[in-house]
Amino acid sequence: MARAFSIRSQPGFTAIAVACFVALYAPILILVFYSFNAGTSLGNFEGFSLRWFEAAWNNSAVIEASIRSLQIASAAAILATIAATMAALATTRRAPYRGLTFKYAFINQPLMVPEIVTAVALLIFFSRVKVFTGYSGLGYLILAHTAFCIPFAYLPIRARLESMDLTLERAAADLYATPWQTFRRITLPLLWPGLLAGLMLAFVISLDDVVITNFVKSGGQDTLPTYMLGQLRRAITPEMNAISTVFLLLSVLIVTLFFFMSRKQS
Amino acid sequence: MAVPADKAAIEARGVSKLFGSGEHQVAALDDVFVSVRENEFFTLLGPSGCGKTTLLRLIAGFDFPDSGEILLHGNDIAPLPPYKRPVNTVFQSYALFPHMTVAQNIAFGLEMLGQPKGEVRARVAAMLKLVRMEKLAERRTSQISGGQQQRVALARALAPQPKVLLLDEPLSALDYKLRKEMQIELKRLQGETGITFIFVTHDQEEALAMSDRIAVMSGGRILQIGSPWEIYDRPAERFVADFIGETNFLTGEVKSVEGESATVVLASGAGIDATYPVGTQPSGRVTVVIRPEHAQAVQPGAGLLSGTVSNVVYLGTDTHIHVALDDGAHFVVRQQNARSGPCGHETGDKIGIAVSPGVAQILKD
Amino acid sequence: MAVVAQTAEARERKDIANRWLLSAPALFIVFIAAIGPLFIVLAYSFLAPGPYGDVKWEFSLGGWTSVLFQRDIFDETLSLADAHLSIFWRSVKLSLMTTVVTLIVGFPTAYFIATRRERDRDIWLFLITIPFWTNLLIRTFAVLEIIRNEGIVNNILIGVGLVERPVQMLFTDFAIMLGMVYVYLPLMVLPLYASMEKLDFRLVEAGYDLYATRINVLRRIIFPLVKPGVVAGSILVFIPSLGAYVTPSILGGGKNLMIGNLIELQFGQGRNWPLGAALSITLMLIVMITLLVYVRNASGGAERHHG
Numbered sequence: 001m002a003r004a005f006s007i008r009s010q011p012g013f014t015a016i017a018v019a020c021f022v023a024l025y026a027p028i029l030i031l032v033f034y035s036f037n038a039g040t041s042l043g044n045f046e047g048f049s050l051r052w053f054e055a056a057w058n059n060s061a062v063i064e065a066s067i068r069s070l071q072i073a074s075a076a077a078i079l080a081t082i083a084a085t086m087a088a089l090a091t092t093r094r095a096p097y098r099g100l101t102f103k104y105a106f107i108n109q110p111l112m113v114p115e116i117v118t119a120v121a122l123l124i125f126f127s128r129v130k131v132f133t134g135y136s137g138l139g140y141l142i143l144a145h146t147a148f149c150i151p152f153a154y155l156p157i158r159a160r161l162e163s164m165d166l167t168l169e170r171a172a173a174d175l176y177a178t179p180w181q182t183f184r185r186i187t188l189p190l191l192w193p194g195l196l197a198g199l200m201l202a203f204v205i206s207l208d209d210v211v212i213t214n215f216v217k218s219g220g221q222d223t224l225p226t227y228m229l230g231q232l233r234r235a236i237t238p239e240m241n242a243i244s245t246v247f248l249l250l251s252v253l254i255v256t257l258f259f260f261m262s263r264k265q266s
Numbered sequence: 267m268a269v270p271a272d273k274a275a276i277e278a279r280g281v282s283k284l285f286g287s288g289e290h291q292v293a294a295l296d297d298v299f300v301s302v303r304e305n306e307f308f309t310l311l312g313p314s315g316c317g318k319t320t321l322l323r324l325i326a327g328f329d330f331p332d333s334g335e336i337l338l339h340g341n342d343i344a345p346l347p348p349y350k351r352p353v354n355t356v357f358q359s360y361a362l363f364p365h366m367t368v369a370q371n372i373a374f375g376l377e378m379l380g381q382p383k384g385e386v387r388a389r390v391a392a393m394l395k396l397v398r399m400e401k402l403a404e405r406r407t408s409q410i411s412g413g414q415q416q417r418v419a420l421a422r423a424l425a426p427q428p429k430v431l432l433l434d435e436p437l438s439a440l441d442y443k444l445r446k447e448m449q450i451e452l453k454r455l456q457g458e459t460g461i462t463f464i465f466v467t468h469d470q471e472e473a474l475a476m477s478d479r480i481a482v483m484s485g486g487r488i489l490q491i492g493s494p495w496e497i498y499d500r501p502a503e504r505f506v507a508d509f510i511g512e513t514n515f516l517t518g519e520v521k522s523v524e525g526e527s528a529t530v531v532l533a534s535g536a537g538i539d540a541t542y543p544v545g546t547q548p549s550g551r552v553t554v555v556i557r558p559e560h561a562q563a564v565q566p567g568a569g570l571l572s573g574t575v576s577n578v579v580y581l582g583t584d585t586h587i588h589v590a591l592d593d594g595a596h597f598v599v600r601q602q603n604a605r606s607g608p609c610g611h612e613t614g615d616k617i618g619i620a621v622s623p624g625v626a627q628i629l630k631d
Numbered sequence: 632m633a634v635v636a637q638t639a640e641a642r643e644r645k646d647i648a649n650r651w652l653l654s655a656p657a658l659f660i661v662f663i664a665a666i667g668p669l670f671i672v673l674a675y676s677f678l679a680p681g682p683y684g685d686v687k688w689e690f691s692l693g694g695w696t697s698v699l700f701q702r703d704i705f706d707e708t709l710s711l712a713d714a715h716l717s718i719f720w721r722s723v724k725l726s727l728m729t730t731v732v733t734l735i736v737g738f739p740t741a742y743f744i745a746t747r748r749e750r751d752r753d754i755w756l757f758l759i760t761i762p763f764w765t766n767l768l769i770r771t772f773a774v775l776e777i778i779r780n781e782g783i784v785n786n787i788l789i790g791v792g793l794v795e796r797p798v799q800m801l802f803t804d805f806a807i808m809l810g811m812v813y814v815y816l817p818l819m820v821l822p823l824y825a826s827m828e829k830l831d832f833r834l835v836e837a838g839y840d841l842y843a844t845r846i847n848v849l850r851r852i853i854f855p856l857v858k859p860g861v862v863a864g865s866i867l868v869f870i871p872s873l874g875a876y877v878t879p880s881i882l883g884g885g886k887n888l889m890i891g892n893l894i895e896l897q898f899g900q901g902r903n904w905p906l907g908a909a910l911s912i913t914l915m916l917i918v919m920i921t922l923l924v925y926v927r928n929a930s931g932g933a934e935r936h937h938g
Contacts, residue, residue, distance in 0.1 A: 007835055010739070010744040010849055017743030018735050024762050024816065030783060043781035083657040090653035097647050103654055110665045114874025114918055116891040117911040121668035121899055124675060124908075127685075141676070147664035150657050171361035173348040175375030176426065182349075183375075185413050189365045190709035206765045211876050215898075225768050232772060232881055241776075244769045252767040259757050330642065 006251050028248065035241030042238060052242035053137040056151035062243060065227040069207055072138060072223060075155070076145035077203035083146070085191070099221055110148040118148070119215035126216055136218045152205045153198035160194025176253040193261060200258045204251060274337065274505045275430055276302040276325060276463040283320055283486075294320040294488040298334070302430075302464060307456050309465045311473040311497075312483035313509065321328030321483075322432050325464065326355045338429060339483045341372075349378070354423035355432040358439070360415045362407040369403040369416050375426040378557045380586075393421040396455065413444045424459060433465045437472065442510070449476050465466060474498060499557070502543035504629050507555045514597050516554045520628075528628060530554055533593040536570045540626035553629045558600035560625035563587055563611055569620035571597065575611050583619070585609040589617055668913070678909035695904030698913055715893070722889040725804060726872035727861070729811040733819040733868050736863065741823035741860070742853075745830065763817035771881050774810045775801065778882075802884030805818045810878040815871060819864040826860030853877060859929065866925045872916050890914050 035053070039046030056062050084107075091103050110118065126140045168190065172182040210225035217226060224247065231240055283295040295317045304309045308357055310318035325336060327348035336344045343351050354375065362371050372393050376386040378566045394400045397417040407418065416436060424430055433452075437445045453476055456463045467473055471547055473480050474494040480490045482505075490502045501507035504515070518530040518538070527539045528548045542548045566572060575593040587599045587609065599619060611617060679691040696702075701712040744755040762770060767882045777783045780797035800806050830853065838848040854861075876891030883889070889894070890910065897907030 005723075005839075006837065009930075010742065010845060013739035013742050016739035018734060020816070021758060022869075023736075023813075026761065027769065027777050029767070030782055031776055032775040041781070041788060042776055042779070043783075045708070073828060079660075087657035090650040092708070094646070098651070099647075100649070104657065106647040106658055106661055106666070106706070107654075108851060109661060112918070112922060113665070113669070114870070114891070114914055116874050116876045116894055117669070117672070118665055119876075120894060120907055120911050121672045123667035123898060124666065124734055125671050128671075143660070143664045147660050150887075154657070165359065165361065166365060167357055167359055167361040170326075170348070171355070171357060171363070172374070172378075173328075173424070174326055174353075174355045176349045176378035177374070178349055178378075179726040181378060185669070186363060205763050208768075210766075210768050221883050225766060228768055228772070229877070229881075232775070235660055240772065244766075247769060248765050249708075252761055254763040259760075263753060 015142045031241055032245045032248065034238055035245040037238045037241075038083040038235060042236065042241075044138045052238040053246070055237075055239045056242045056246070059239070059252070061222070061227060062224070062239075064188035065222045065224045066136070069223040070222065071226070072141050072145055073203050073206040074215075075138075076149050076206040077199050079142070080153045080206075081157075081195060081199045084150050084202075085157050085195060087150070088154055088157040088161050089187075093164075093166055106152055108151045108253060111151050114147075115211040119212045122212060123215040138214055138221065140218075141221065141223075144212055145209060148209070148212065149206050150200035155195045155201040156197035156201060157191065160191055160197075164190050197258055197262065200254050201205055204254055207251070273303060274301040275304045275306070275339065276339040276464065277335075278321065278324075279335045279337065279339075281321070281322060281324060281331045281336060282318055282397050283317075283329065284473055293486045295324070295331070298486070298488055298605060299421075300481055300488055300491065304462055305460050307453065307463045307465065307476055307478045309467060309473045310483055311467060311470060311478040311480050311510075313468055317481040317486040317582075318468075319406050319434060319484050320486075321464050322434055322464065325430070326353055326537075327351050337366045343547065352426075353432060354426060354428040354430075355434065356419045356423045356436045358421040358435045360436075360439075361421070362418055365409055367404050367406060368399060368410065372422045372425050375441045386588055389425055393425045396424070396458070397421045399446060403593065413448070416440065416448060420455065424455070424461065427459075428461060428557060429595055430462045430464060433463060435467055437467070438469075442560060445472070452476060474510075484509075499625070500543070500627050501542060501555060502546075502630050504553065507627075507629060510602075511557065512598065513555045513557055516556065516595060516597075518552060520548045520550060520552055527624075530626070530628065533572070533595065534571055534591065538570060538621065538626050539623070540628045541624070542628040543630055546630055548628045552631070554626050555629060556621055556626050558586065558598045559584075559602075560622050561597070561599045562620045562622075563599050563609075564618040564620045565603060566616040566618050569618035571619040571621075573597065573617060573619070575613050575615045575617050578609065579614060580609075587611055587617070587621060646921070672908045672911050674903055676696075676912055678905050680903045681906050682902075684898070684904060686904050691905065693908075694909040697903070697906045698909050703847060717738060718888050718893050720885065721804060722873055725808050725889065726810050726869050729815060729872045730819075730865050730869045732808070732812045734865060735814050735839055737758065737819035737823055737864060738861070741820045741827050744824050745821075745827035750829070754819075759817050759820050759824075761833040767814050768877055768881075770814050771810050771878050774806075774813050775881055778806060778809065801882065802886060804883075806882040807875075807879045807887060807889070811872050811875060812923075815868045816877060818867040818871070822863035822867060823857065824858040826857040826863075830856055860929065862925060866921065870921060873917065874914055 025252055034045065036048050036050070037045050038049035038051065085109055085177070087103070091107075109223070121143050122140075126144075130136045130140070163186075169182050169186055172186045173179075175184060208225065209223075210229055212225050214226045214229060220242060226241070228240065228243065278300045281295055281298045282293060284291050285294050286292055298317070298319075299323060310321060311536070312318050320329065324331050324344070327346060327350075328341070331344055335342045338351070338353070343353075349625050363374065366374070369390050372390045373386050376389055381389070390403075391400075394403055398413060398421055399417050401573065402414060407415060408592045410418070413438065416439075418583060419436065425604050426614050433526050437448050450466075451473060452463070465473075465476065474497075477494055478495050479493055479559055481489060482489045482497060490497060490501070490506050497506065501513075507513045507515075514531050518532040521529045521531050521537065527541050529537055529539050530552060532554070538554065542552050562569070571591055573589040575587060576590045576596075577588040579586040579588070582603070587601060589597045589599060591597050597619060603609070648893060666853060672762045675686055676694045677690055677692065678686040679689050682689050692862075697710065697712065699715065699717075700709040702709055740759070744752055744759070747755055778800040779785070780799065780801065784796040784800070785925070789796075790799065800809075834852055834856065835848055842853065874891055875889055877893065879887065879889040880892050880895075883892070891914075894907050894910045897903045897910065901907070
């Protein structure tokens with residue numbers, strides 16, 4: 001009997017797709033695998049051990065960089081989400097008005113410019129400001145991160161706002177809620193999933209940044225990625241794998257959380 | 267038809283609303299005057315885009331008129347935001363808050379008005395009882411059926427005891443049987459609460475069944491206001507006659523006017539007495555409308571009109587007999603199937619048509 | 632009556648003013664820490680380099696001429712800067728190759744996802760997005776590990792006896808391209824999937840009904856219908872590839888530079904900030920022009936669909 005003709009299949013596509021998924025995950029899994037290597041070599045697996053995790057844990061540079069990364073990412077994500085939420089409220093759910101396109105273009109601009117260009121621009125700008133003000137704290141990094149996190153936070157918040165039925169807010173106003181009460185009791189609770197998604201995206205994006213941070217940071221302000229970049233240019237030990245594994249785990253955790261939240265929503 | 271201002275719950279005076287700008291500007295409402303009496307079930311009826319929903323939104327305060335006044339018990343409310351108007355709305359989509367329970371939805375307006383907790387609770391309980399939803403108070407609004415959502419929307423809008431309740435096609439999402447039930451339910455609620463209802467619909471049957479008075483709208487204007495039977499039997503304009511029910515249009519010449527009726531000579535030469543719209547003086551060539559159920563098929567030669575049967579459509583409760591009149595016009599007679607079997611007329615038969623007295627109506631030109 | 636119209640207009644004005652106020656923080660932050668500094672870069676590109684980096688405050692076109700030319704130290708004549716040109720060429724070449732390879736791999740993958748059962752698609756898509764949201768540096772590091780001379784690929788090649796000595800892959804153009812394909816692949820698959828998901832398979836059936844073979848259906852029906860996704864994906868991969876910095880600096884090993892590394896060099900060892908600034912503006916312009924061409928084509932394409 002002839003096999004049923006499948007409208008959707010194309011020869012070789014499934015094979016390539018499967019190969020693609022394997023290729024996407026194999027390097028990461030190998031990297032994770034070698035973080036448990038008992039030996040010093042990256043090539044030979046000499047047995048299971050947590051020694052490199054221990055080494056990383058006892059490496060004060062790693063811990064300091066991690067804490068700094070988390071500090072910057074938290075601050076930048078929160079600031080970016082607040083700014084993006086306000087901007088999203090200002091740019092959705094009404095007829096187009098003068099300046100709307102300008103706002104879109106402006107807010108999304110960090111996505112359009114190559115990171116390296118923004119990085120050198122901030123290097124030039126902040127180096128002047130540092131001399132001028134004498135302040136050289138984490139503020140510069142937080143500000144820079146907030147700026148490029150804004151478009152990422154803006155995206156899901158705007159999408160959520162646009163999918164929200166304006167009639168609900170009208171109904172609240174009809175039921176004697178003032179604009180502020182309507183925002184507190186109706187808009188904000190309904191916007192919450194989008195807000196959370198924006199916050200997570202911004203957090204992950206900030207946590208991952210290496211280029212801009214590398215140019216903006218002052219001495220002794222390494223984040224985990226810039227610390228790793230520095231190490232990668234020297235001798236590599238499985239300690240790098242251990243750090244990467246923990247870092248990966250954190251990212252995957254956040255993204256998975258995000259995935260299941262949005263799945264539950266729809 | 268004019269109602270004294272103090273008796274009117276809602277009055278619109280010369281209200282216009284424009285959308286778009288420049289060449290694309292359209293008047294959603296064009297100099298609308300209407301007065302809704304207190305404790306009345308008033309319906310705005312018309313096809314989509316006729317301006318009925320716009321008028322409702324202006325009364326609710328979701329839009330603001332470009333010109334004109336909207337009076338609530340004689341006070342202009344046009345500049346007030348929706349949350350300062352003692353007017354509540356039942357939305358077409360119900361607009362129930364998805365993150366609240368049934369009871370929380372109903373309590374919302376009362377809470378916003380700052381009523382004490384105890385009173386809110388009592389009022390919510392009363393409302394739940396009124397719409398027979400006591401058992402589902404703690405359900406999420408996504409966990410109840412469409413008909414139940416409809417009841418919650420009603421209870422929520424009625425809870426703050428508004429002066430006027432606005433209903434924007436609230437039954438359109440329900441299936442036929444449920445819609446019929448809710449029509450009776452709405453009528454009951456209006457009677458029990460004594461609140462003025464302004465009801466928007468495009469469904470003529472719904473409008474006829476429920477309303478004390480109906481305003482027929484088209485192209486941003488109100489064409490006619492009247493009781494259901496006035497709208498149906500005494501349409502003033504072709505649009506009203508055509509939009510509501512089925513009808514036959516005949517042309518003729520006014521011969522004489524006597525009191526409230528005029529004698530019209532039809533194209534076939536036959537004369538008929540017809541009523542005409544208040545405030546007009548019929549003369550010259552006019553259009554006369556006769557409802558299909560107001561005509562009877564009779565022996566050829568008898569009756570007012572004569573012609574040939576062109577089609578017979580059997581509809582269960584009654585039969586439509588399509589007739590090509592001798593003067594070329596087309597006429598439909600609706601005959602109730604009072605007994606079993608075929609109606610006794612066949613395509614090609616010569617036939618006469620009799621018209622009951624006092625049913626013909628002359629339209630405004 | 633005029634009073635009512637006026638308040639409506641005032642209400643409108645107030646709403647728009649409020650909306651500007653609401654968007655002010657975001658606009659301000661983006662201006663201070665993203666857009667504004669670009670103007671400083673533009674200004675710096677017209678200044679002279681300072682002796683220890685930074686700039687001297689005097690007008691100079693030196694930065695811009697050095698983008699393409701070099702001045703002979705002895706007779707001061709200008710000649711084409713071969714080093715820069717080869718870096719430009721490598722950047723464009725590697726970015727284009729990366730785009731093509733991601734398309735070849737990404738197209739069937741996106742098609743595969745789009746033809747799964749509806750509730751399974753999310754999962755497959757999620758599998759594509761996970762690597763995208765994990766650190767780019769770590770993913771590049773993962774590539775580095777497997778293509779090193781002592782890496783798993785060489786170990787296998789030697790193990791099966793295909794080669795005797797490790798093949799030098801790391802620190803080559805190939806390594807950079809491989810790394811970029813790996814890190815930017817999700818950027819190709821996502822827009823491709825977005826347009827394939829909307830594909831109406833009744834059109835494919837109609838194609839088969841009219842005697843088209845599988846390859847004809849793919850070429851004449853599926854591909855033209857998902858072309859917006861192909862273009863969007865290509866842009867999304869091409870642009871970051873062109874400006875890539877991390878991947879070439881790790882996998883290129885400091886010898887095989889791309890524009891991003893060349894720019895960095897001017898702010899580091901090169902101590903030629905004006906040249907770095909001019910190079911940055913050049914890179915930005917290339918990206919902007921690519922985007923502009925895309926936007927124009929995309930909107931034109933949309934019109935054609937309506938027509």
